[in-house]
Amino acid sequence: MSDTGSNIVAQARGTDQDTAPVFAAEERILGIPKSRWPGILAPIVVGILIIAGWEWLVWYKSIPAYLFPGPLVIAQTLVSDWHTLSGALWITLRITFAALIAAVSVGGALAILFTQSKWLERSLFPYAVILQVTPVVAIAPLIIILVGDVNLSLLICAWIVAFFPILSNTILGLNSADHNLVALFQLYGASRWQTMRYLRLPASLPYFLGGLKISGGLALIGAVVAEFVAGSGGSASGLAYRILESGYQLKIPRMFAALLLISLSGIAIFLATSWISHRLLHRWHESALKRES
């Protein structure tokens, strides 16, 4: 049988391989694909123009630094006050990352639990929505009073802001597995755990990563907002507290320097989450593929 079988195999061998899609193999400059360069250069040019115009305006109108400092003064302050500012940056980033990790673990775990039990989702999801829609500025003082420990309070506030996108996106992702694949798993008698591990979790990955991108920025915002609330109580020393403090002391360049650090942190978090997303999806997900047309 095997002899005749292999004869038939040789005859009928499929050759529809030439119709496989072609993916762009691009020329690279400095290791970055050619088509990516405009997206990198354009914002840099705009940034340089704005900074130059700003410096020129401050110089031309002779605006004093305590009213509106130019970019050069801000850069000098950043260097001279680096000791204080870097300490504050570290505190803010620590809370941000702790909150993001908590958001990922609690949001992800709740999403898995909710998709396993409809009743759990029905009973608890509305409360997740309540946490999401209540402005964190409004509940932060309450949390600080109730919890006592300032760092833990800040963490809780930042977590409240950050966890919802992860939760709702992951739920959506876990439920979006191809229904025919679900049927296939059922056909082969897959256990709940196998369906979760081999089907629902991978299918939810793009959605989860979308949530992670949003939550990364929100964790930082949550940490800063909570610091502002707590900072007026005068017991924290993150970047937001430094901004408040500099405002009281009219050290406006330092205020700008702290603000700059917050923005840079936000950009770094966005780039990092985008990079993670690209690494995990670029082989298979439509959002990360480029087709030759």
Place this chain on the structure above:
Amino acid sequence: MLAPTGGAEQGRAGKRPLVSIRNLSKQFSNGTLALRDVDLDLYPGEFVSLLGPSGCGKSTLLRMLSDLSAPSAGTIDWPGAESGDAYGNPEHSLGFVFQEPTLMPWAVTLDNVTLPLRLKGMKKPEANERAAAMLELVGLKGFEGSYPRELSGGMKMRVSIARALVTEPKVLLMDEPFAALDEITRHKLNDDLLMLWQRNKFTAVFVTHSVFESVYLSERIVVMAARPGRVMSELMVDAPFPRDNLFRTSAEYAHLCRLGSDALKKAIDA
């Protein structure tokens, strides 16, 4: 060359059916009667096509055969299943090919094909070996590490067929698997499917709305009508296997296609 299997009538003599469907009905919760009083026997090793217009319940019948959907009335018995799998369920020696390739986009070809084996707890090296052999058989050697996105429609369907056959099922259920493919690719896949069927000797149940495809592939065509879905008539295709282009261009094929078209037309007008 393989000896001709002969007509289904001959092949059937003295055999008891593998699957015996009696008075099978399916009513959806919205009241639609998808199937009404279907009686059908499937014999071991035969190639049966279910031919009919859309809405005749042929896909529903496949889903009930594979236990993905429960009948509203009637029975599906498996008297001819000598042995099931470890669970004793004959249903588990089924392979299913959907209308879409239904591959996991995050997994490479090899991992897609090993899935049924891995779900049954087979160790990775053994599963990989069997999947690689199956991929070679469907003409995809060298594509083990490709993601579904990197494959053409025909190649994806080949992966899907390899995945369905890797467990060496007794029955292969196919739900219009080639409907979305171009004619050239479709003909190639028809030939390869027949090759696999002759080699692995499974029972094939092929759902299609193409008369030409059903005549080319099957030993027996079950013509179904819609609203409510029911079996109208049966058509025997006695032409010997292996079938090839010669058969596709023969007068016999043209004649059988005409018979099939007439039967289908009757089913549509009914």
